Amino acid sequence: MYINGHAHIFTLQSVLSREAITIMAGRLRRLGLHDFVVHAVEELLDAQLDRPEYLVEDELLVRFMRAMARSRSFRELAGRVQLPVEVRLLSGAADQLEVRTMRAALDRLSSWIDANDGPGKSPFDVFETLRIALQPTIPRVADKLLSHLGPDDAIIALMMDIIAETEGERDRRNFLGQIRGTMDAVLARPGRVLPFIAVNPRRGDHFEIMQRAIEEQGFVGVKLYPSLGYEMPTTPIRRVLDYCRAADVPIVVHCTASGFSRDAESAGYAHPKHWLDLFAAPRDTLRVCFAHCGGWGGFCAQDADQIEWAETILSYMDEHPHVFADLSYHVEMMMRGGAAETAYFAALKQLLAGPHADRIIFGTDSWLLRLNIDDAAYWSYFREKCTKPEFDRLASTTPRRFLGIPINGEPPAPNIARHVAYLEEHADAVGAQPARWVRELSSATWSVTRTDTEWSRNNYAHVAAYNYFKSQIPPRLRGHGFDDAGSLRLRQLDYFGSGRRPSDTKLKGSARNLMAQCVAYGGRPEASYSDATIQPLLVELLANGDRSLADVGASLDALYLFGPEVV
Amino acid sequence: MRLVLGLSVIMTLAAAVPDAAAQRSTQELRIRPALVVDEPMLGMRLTAAVTRAQLHIGAYPRDWFIAASADAPLFTTAERNPETLRGRLHGGLQLSLFRPSTPVGQAPSPDDPEPWNYGYVAVQLGAGVEAPQALGTADITVGGALAYEHDQYHRLWFVPELRIAYDAVFCVDCAAPDGAGAIAEDDTGWRVDGEIGWSVPADHAWVPGALKPFWLRLRGRAFRTSGLHVEPVRNDEGLSGSAELAYRCDRCGPVHEVYVRGHDGRLPQQLREKRAVTAGVSLFF
Numbered sequence: 001m002y003i004n005g006h007a008h009i010f011t012l013q014s015v016l017s018r019e020a021i022t023i024m025a026g027r028l029r030r031l032g033l034h035d036f037v038v039h040a041v042e043e044l045l046d047a048q049l050d051r052p053e054y055l056v057e058d059e060l061l062v063r064f065m066r067a068m069a070r071s072r073s074f075r076e077l078a079g080r081v082q083l084p085v086e087v088r089l090l091s092g093a094a095d096q097l098e099v100r101t102m103r104a105a106l107d108r109l110s111s112w113i114d115a116n117d118g119p120g121k122s123p124f125d126v127f128e129t130l131r132i133a134l135q136p137t138i139p140r141v142a143d144k145l146l147s148h149l150g151p152d153d154a155i156i157a158l159m160m161d162i163i164a165e166t167e168g169e170r171d172r173r174n175f176l177g178q179i180r181g182t183m184d185a186v187l188a189r190p191g192r193v194l195p196f197i198a199v200n201p202r203r204g205d206h207f208e209i210m211q212r213a214i215e216e217q218g219f220v221g222v223k224l225y226p227s228l229g230y231e232m233p234t235t236p237i238r239r240v241l242d243y244c245r246a247a248d249v250p251i252v253v254h255c256t257a258s259g260f261s262r263d264a265e266s267a268g269y270a271h272p273k274h275w276l277d278l279f280a281a282p283r284d285t286l287r288v289c290f291a292h293c294g295g296w297g298g299f300c301a302q303d304a305d306q307i308e309w310a311e312t313i314l315s316y317m318d319e320h321p322h323v324f325a326d327l328s329y330h331v332e333m334m335m336r337g338g339a340a341e342t343a344y345f346a347a348l349k350q351l352l353a354g355p356h357a358d359r360i361i362f363g364t365d366s367w368l369l370r371l372n373i374d375d376a377a378y379w380s381y382f383r384e385k386c387t388k389p390e391f392d393r394l395a396s397t398t399p400r401r402f403l404g405i406p407i408n409g410e411p412p413a414p415n416i417a418r419h420v421a422y423l424e425e426h427a428d429a430v431g432a433q434p435a436r437w438v439r440e441l442s443s444a445t446w447s448v449t450r451t452d453t454e455w456s457r458n459n460y461a462h463v464a465a466y467n468y469f470k471s472q473i474p475p476r477l478r479g480h481g482f483d484d485a486g487s488l489r490l491r492q493l494d495y496f497g498s499g500r501r502p503s504d505t506k507l508k509g510s511a512r513n514l515m516a517q518c519v520a521y522g523g524r525p526e527a528s529y530s531d532a533t534i535q536p537l538l539v540e541l542l543a544n545g546d547r548s549l550a551d552v553g554a555s556l557d558a559l560y561l562f563g564p565e566v567v
Numbered sequence: 568m569r570l571v572l573g574l575s576v577i578m579t580l581a582a583a584v585p586d587a588a589a590q591r592s593t594q595e596l597r598i599r600p601a602l603v604v605d606e607p608m609l610g611m612r613l614t615a616a617v618t619r620a621q622l623h624i625g626a627y628p629r630d631w632f633i634a635a636s637a638d639a640p641l642f643t644t645a646e647r648n649p650e651t652l653r654g655r656l657h658g659g660l661q662l663s664l665f666r667p668s669t670p671v672g673q674a675p676s677p678d679d680p681e682p683w684n685y686g687y688v689a690v691q692l693g694a695g696v697e698a699p700q701a702l703g704t705a706d707i708t709v710g711g712a713l714a715y716e717h718d719q720y721h722r723l724w725f726v727p728e729l730r731i732a733y734d735a736v737f738c739v740d741c742a743a744p745d746g747a748g749a750i751a752e753d754d755t756g757w758r759v760d761g762e763i764g765w766s767v768p769a770d771h772a773w774v775p776g777a778l779k780p781f782w783l784r785l786r787g788r789a790f791r792t793s794g795l796h797v798e799p800v801r802n803d804e805g806l807s808g809s810a811e812l813a814y815r816c817d818r819c820g821p822v823h824e825v826y827v828r829g830h831d832g833r834l835p836q837q838l839r840e841k842r843a844v845t846a847g848v849s850l851f852f
Contacts, residue, residue, distance in 0.1 A: 463675040467668045471681040474721050474770055482677035495718040498766060498782040498815050498824070504618045505634070505661060506718045509687045512628040513665045517682060519624055520667035521675045531624050563674070 001437060003399035004379075006252065006291055006328035006363025007155040009142040009185055009193065012133040013048065013558075014178035017164035017171055021045045023228075023260050028126070030258065031371065034113065036074035037123045040067035044130065054136045054554035056547070058099045064127055065090060065102045084108035119335045120372050129370040136554035138181030139188045139431075140454050145366055146192055148376040152435045154191065156363070156399070157182060158223040158252055159198035161206075162260070170527070173561075175203070179213065186218050190423045190446070191435030194403060196221040196252055200228060201236035210240065214249055218422030220403060220415045221250040226269035227261035233277055241278060241286060248414040250287035250402055252326075255313065256295045257305065259329075272312040279320055289324040289361060289402055290316075296330035300347035302340050303332075317356045324402050327382070327394070328363035331372045334381060345385050352390050361402060362395035405437055412441055455486030455550040460521050460562035462486070462553035468517040469493055469549060486553065491545025501543045511538035514556075523560035534559050601828075601847030603642065610642040610845060626666055633658035645700040649830055649840040652700055657693025657712070664688060686717025686726075695734070699836050704741050704800050706835060708758065710734030724767045732760045736835075741797040756795025758835065763787045782824075784811040790835055800837050807832025813849070824849040 021042060028038045044063055055063065068074050069090040077083070078091040086105040089097060097105070110124035135141045145155055159178055164171045178198075185193045197213035199206050199222050213219040222244055226232050244251055254270050261267035272290055279286065290313045297303025298310025316323040333344040351360055362382060366375035373381075383391050397407055404413020412420065420441050423434065427444040434446055456462055466482050472494035473485060490496055495510050502510070515534060525534060541547060541555055599612040616636040623629050635656045642648040664685040671679055691712045698705035712732035717723050738754040769781040787808040795801060813826035826849065831842040 457677055460675050463677055463679075466677050467675070467679050468682060470677075471684060471722060472719065494721045497718060497720055498768065498784070498813060502718060504616055505632070505689075506687070506716065508618065508630055508632075509661065509663055510718060512622060512624065512630060513663050513667070513682070513684065515624050516626070516628040516663070516665065517667040520669055531622050535622050 001400070001435065002149065002153045002395045003194075003362075003403070004145070004149075004153075004155040004364050004366070004375075005289070005361035005395075005399045005402070006326045006365050007145055007157055008160065008365070008367055009138050009145065009155070009157045009182065010160055010178050011135055011138055011141055011181070012045065012130075013136075014138065014174050014181060015160055015162050016045060016049050016174065017162065017167045018049065019164040019167070019262075020162040021049065023162060023262065027258075027260055028371075031120065032117070033121050033126065034073065034077070034117075034123075036068045036071040036077070037121075037126055039071040039073065040064050040123075041126060041130070043067040043070075048134070054551065054558045055134060056551065057131060060131060060134060061102050061106065061127065062099060064123075064130065065097075065106060066095065068123065084112055087112065120331070125371050125373075128374075129367060132367040132370055136557065137184070137454055138178070139185040141367060142185040142189060142193050145375055146189060148379070152192075152437070154194055154435060156221070156252070156403070157185065157193050157195045159196060160223070160225065160228075160260075161198035161200035161203060162228055163200050163202050165202065179209075179217065182219075183217055187423070187426050187429065188431030190430045190432065191438035194221075194419070195219045196223040196250075198223045198225065199240055200225070201230050201234065201240070207236070207239060207243070211243065214247060214415070215418065216422075218419050220419045221252060224251060224253040225260070226274070227254060227259060227266045229262040229266050229269075231269050232274040238278065245280070245284075245286050248285075248287075248404070250289065250404070250415065252289045252291050254292070255290040255309065255325075256292035256329075257309075258295065259292070272309055272316065275312075275316065279316065282319060284320045285322060286320070287322040287324070287402060287404075288316075288320075289326055291326050291363070292328055292330070292365075293325035293360075296332045296344065297340075299351065300333075300340075300344045302343050314356065317359050322402075324359045324361055324398070326361040326363040329365035329369055329372075331369070331378075334373070348386075349390065352386075352393060357393065358398050358401060360394055361399045362391070406441070416441075455483075455553060457482060459553065459557060460523065461518070461557035461560060462550070464518050464521045464523065464562075465514070465549060465553040465556055468514050469495075469552075486548065486550035488549045489545060490542060490547050490549070490552070493549075495542070496545055501545075504539070507539045507542055508535065510542050511535050514538060514542075514552075518556055518560050518562075522563045523556070526559060526561055529559055598850045599826075599847050600850070601845040603647075604827075604844040604846055606647070608643055608647060610640060610648070610847075612638070612640040612847075614638045627662055628665060629660055629662040631658075631660055641700060645702075647840050647843075648700040649834075649838055649843045651697050651834055651836055651838070653695065653697045655693055655695035657691045657695075659689055659691035659693075661687050661689040684719065686715060686719065686723070686728075689714040689716075697835065699838055704836070705739045706758075706801075707737040707739060708732075708734035708760075709737075720766055720768050721770070724765070727763045727765050729764075730762045732758075734758050734760065736792060736795055738795055738797050738801060741800050754795065754797060756792050758790055758792040758795075760790045760835075761788070780815040782813045782815060784813065785809070786811075788832070788834070792835060802833050802835055802837060805833030805835070807834055821850045822848045 025038050025042050028041060044067060075091055078088060086101060087109045089101065090105050106124055106127060110122040113121055113123065132141060132144055142157065159182060161175060182195045186195055195218065197210050197219040199210050210222060222240065255272055256270060257267050272294060293299055294309025294313055295303060295306035298306030301307055313325050333341045364375050364378045369375060369378060386394065400407050404416040406412050420438060423438060424442055424444040428447045429449050430446055432448055466485055473488065477488060477492060495506065496502055512535065515531060515538065525531065537559065541552060597614045601610040601612065603610060614637065616634060618632055618634040621631040637654045639652045640648060640650045664687065666683040668679045668682040670676065691714060695708045696705055710733050712730055714730040716728040717726060736756045736758045741754045764786045767783045770779045789806050791804040792801065809828060809830040811826055811828040813824040815824050816822060827846045829844045833841065
């Protein structure tokens with residue numbers, strides 16, 4: 001069993017606020033991306049903030065490329081240098097270009113930027129990141145990260161709480177939605193998604209939310225992210241740590257100067273020195289993983305700014321038996337290669353041969369990692385650079401020890417026992433047979449009745465879409481009712497008729513009826529949507545025969561708030 | 568005649584030309600190149616529509632709408648075209664014969680009953696123009712109509728779509744076009760005009776797979792005109808119809824159908840040809 005010790009499965013929708021967009025744009029700028037790429041991301045996210053929509057890949061590509069083409073910095077670049085011809089087309093007629101031309105333009109532009117600006121600034125990588133992050137549901141993101149792993153492999157899913165105090169209702173709805181979506185992913189893939197609840201003391205009821213998540217909702221750990229704007233040595237944080245100590249709950253804390261931060265000052269809050277007074281000396285039993293190990297270049301002495309961070313973490317490992325560090329988002333040595341790469345792996349191997357051998361955890365930081373590299377490639381890279389025993393230690397035994405998952409038949413840690421109990425409570429409605437380690441700990445009978453959450457009986461929007469269309473499914477395609485219907489293409493449904501597109505009066509009629517169906521099921525338009533703005537979106541959706549019934553469900557989910565979502 | 572030409576062009580353009588201010592979803596344009604089978608001749612049919620609407624959601628959801636549409640079958644030899652060019656600008660109320668399903672239990676479930684869904688009825692007021700392709704004469708109509716249509720092609724395949732209109736008709740340039748005794752005694756009248764149509768898919772369990780993409784479309788039209796005594800260029804009453812067998816192709820680029828179509832019968836305009844069999848493809852943009 002391999003474990004990705006640092007992953008994120010939240011969707012962008014579940015953290016989106018004006019503040020989050022500002023923070024994300026800041027991170028992209030610090031990565032050195034062109035202004036037009038950052039502008040395109042901001043424009044897309046702004047639109048999602050005001051008018052959340054489920055975008056299939058082609059739509060996302062078109063909007064991303066058009067947004068880039070509209071920005072002043074892109075036009076300036078196009079006027080200043082000789083860009084590849086497909087890219088030049090963007091600056092003239094981006095609205096008329098076909099999707100395949102857009103795709104070619106993105107490839108050419110990315111190659112051009114790689115060649116001229118160096119690696120790590122490619123708009124292709126940004127687009128691929130958006131493609132994962134704008135998935136309609138959290139379980140679908142989880143499935144993307146699990147797709148290249150074995151059936152018993154798992155990910156530690158770290159939530160994020162970018163609280164936006166000025167956007168009260170939206171912020172709360174997002175955060176509770178993120179918790180719900182993470183729980184969905186846990187039950188969809190039992191034993192393979194190990195969730196950590198995000199704690200941000202700027203949220204008034206953070207302690208109660210954390211407590212409930214740990215004790216009732218199957219969360220196995222706590223995620224802290226001080227550079228989102230809170231200092232560590234404070235009373236609320238001490239209270240959280242005391243709780244984790246008492247309940248034997250592991251913590252992952254963001255620990256690098258890069259990543260998301262509210263401002264330059266907040267970035268410093270992640271420094272491990274702030275933990276000095278937080279440990280209960282000596283030999284604190286608290287399980288803490290310092291994410292990113294302070295940065296790639298600290299422990300291998302390749303980045304002077306990060307050395308102190310790494311040394312502090314290693315000193316904590318000397319003093320406390322349950323201090324860990326992970327290797328997530330270490331990409332700089334890959335891009336630099338040569339001496340930097342050699343030094344990195346020499347230092348890593350030295351660590352793995354020394355007293356801290358069982359404290360280093362493999363992690364990727366996906367989907368955020370996709371800004372630089374694909375998740376599977378990151379796994380392959382470390383597999384190739386380490387021996388099998390080294391990689392097994394990094395990605396299997398050490399993360400199991402950190403999490404409290406038994407390795408040699410010992411009892412599970414309390415947090416894992418609670419997690420298994422939560423899974424057992426829902427044993428009659430899981431989405432797959434549990435991973436082996438869960439089956440070894442539990443004698444429950446597991447019933448795989450939970451359908452794919454992209455098409456779920458528990459989702460009112462999906463049920464509304466199905467019930468509206470079910471009389472329009474030709475009898476030969478009705479199969480197993482709801483469960484099979486999600487993958488039907490709209491052109492297979494009765495209303496679509498014989499043409500490439502139904503007549504507009506009928507499309508408007510269908511959209512109108514579908515809206516009435518949503519209202520009858522308690523739906524109300526998301527803030528900033530109205531009947532008048534929803535109808536044309538649905539007309540366009542229903543006119544596209546390539547879209548599936550599940551796509552309609554996802555779109556309705558984005559356009560309407562249904563009973564359980566109303567905060 | 569220039570007035571008629573002008574009106575035709577305006578209505579066709581209103582329907583066909585993308586309106587920058589309108590949502591794209593409100594426009595449709597189909598082009599159907601065709602070959603006349605019995606006496607080879609090329610043709611093309613252009614259909615287009617633009618709709619704007621004001622929405623009301625609730626039980627029997629409805630739209631107040633205004634729409635422009637055009638249907639222009641064009642042949643290389645205008646005199647041999649057995650059909651007319653038609654354009655219409657109309658507005659009114661379209662009402663869904665729809666009541667949503669409601670939850671039986673506490674929460675919505677896939678097992679809830681199906682919604683009550685029987686299509687749409689519309690009450691329309693509007694003006695139209697209909698002319699033979701040669702454009703020697705034209706009818707301008709002003710009046711009202713009742714229409715019923717549905718999109719339940721499998722479930723309600725036997726239920727026809729209907730439109731019944733009652734219009735004042737102004738026959739333009741109907742007086743003595745060639746000085747050969749065709750004298751318009753009265754170029755204003757009233758017309759009852761009814762249209763009926765079925766669209767029947769072959770997509771049934773018992774139909775072999777290769778035949779499932781076939782569609783049969785039947786259309787009929789009947790009219791009776793009163794008070795319009797321009798006999799040499801107009802018919803007082805008549806029946807016409809068409810049958811079309813189309814093969815739908817979902818992955819053929821802009822081509823979405825290959826079809827064979829037969830048309831026969833009398834239209835309000837006296838045309839030299841009454842019937843034609845055409846074959847062609849439908850292009851969608």
